[in-house]
Amino acid sequence: MGSVLPVSGHTRVAAVIGDPVAHSRSPAVHNAAFAATGLDWVYVAFATEGGQADRALEAMVTLGLGGLSVTMPHKEQVATSLENLSPLARRLGAVNCVAWDGDHLVGHNTDATGFVAALAHEGHGVDGATVAVVGAGGAGRAVVAGMLDAGAARIHVINRSPGRGADAVALDPSRCAVGEPSDIAAADIVVNATPVGMTGRPGCPVPLGLLHDNQVVVELVYDPVDTELLVMAREAGASTVDGLGMLVHQAADAFRLWTGVEPPVDVMRSAASSVAIA
Ligand SMILES: NC(=O)c1ccc[n+]([C@@H]2O[C@H](COP(=O)([O-])OP(=O)(O)OC[C@H]3O[C@@H](n4cnc5c(N)ncnc54)[C@H](OP(=O)(O)O)[C@@H]3O)[C@@H](O)[C@H]2O)c1
Structure with missing residues (x-):
């Protein structure tokens, strides 16, 4: 450094x-x-x-x-x-x-632009993509807005509490919808925008069996850098972007x-x- x-x-x-x-x-x-x-x-x-x-x-x-x-x-x-x-x-x-x-x-709001830049840096485009975003707090909303501006075709917002999920969908109801975990299987890009997986909150926000190759799995958690979700994604053959990507690019x-x-x-x-x- x-x-x-x-x-x-x-x-x-x-x-x-x-x-x-x-x-x-x-x-x-x-x-x-x-x-x-x-x-x-x-x-x-x-x-x-x-x-x-x-x-x-x-x-x-x-x-x-x-x-x-x-x-x-x-x-x-x-x-x-x-x-x-x-x-x-x-x-x-x-x-x-x-x-x-x-x-x-x-x-x-460079959280939104930085998220998209982190994907681009790894060679992943958003234009025309189908996306699943798990989590709809401040970071999840920024991710949704960034991907809408970058041309995402469809965004499924999957959130524990329906109210916040609906708030994120309201950013553009023509391209966003409240989603279910099963929507993850059909997504080109899958994003974890919850704290699940961070130190002290172990676990994986995505159920087993929904990830596969031809997907990009993006983590927002950066402590630890390598989360259970990223490990599961690699095992499924997906490409991954860790949480330091958004942190650095914002x-x-x-x-x-x-x-x-x-x-x-x-x-x-x-x-x-x-x-x-x-
Ligand atoms: N890499 C980066 O640059 C970057 C930037 C910003 C944030 N982050 C990380 O992103 C994560 C979210 O940040 P935030 O600011 O959006 O937080 P936030 O506003 O508190 O929102 C947290 C979201 O996660 C959901 N959630 C929390 N615990 C959950 C659980 N056990 N199971 C399922 N869903 C759960 C919440 O659902 P409810 O609505 O139901 O409560 C909410 O949608 C944090 O880990 C933060 O460190 C990273």
């Missing part, structure tokens, strides 16, 4: 706000990218309690922060507070990245928005992996 360049009076600061945030991989990922590209930037984490997002946005303006990442529990509040939102962030009502456009702030899209520089994705992936196994 690259180290941070010497900090001076010219150094620009980017940050993440969230609670909890101490275990975020974002500082390692972004500082490695700044070092690799020679940019005089540094990235830090600010633990910010729920309800304090507006004050963090004011601080971004007052202190002239170059960019802001937004994580739980602030994504919806920031979308409500900012006047200027990307079309995607407005549709989702959630912002995970704030960038400058001239002298005003704009809220973006950061890469944010880096591009803040700096205008092409992000060093491989360096960022390596930094994210180093933290994951620390």
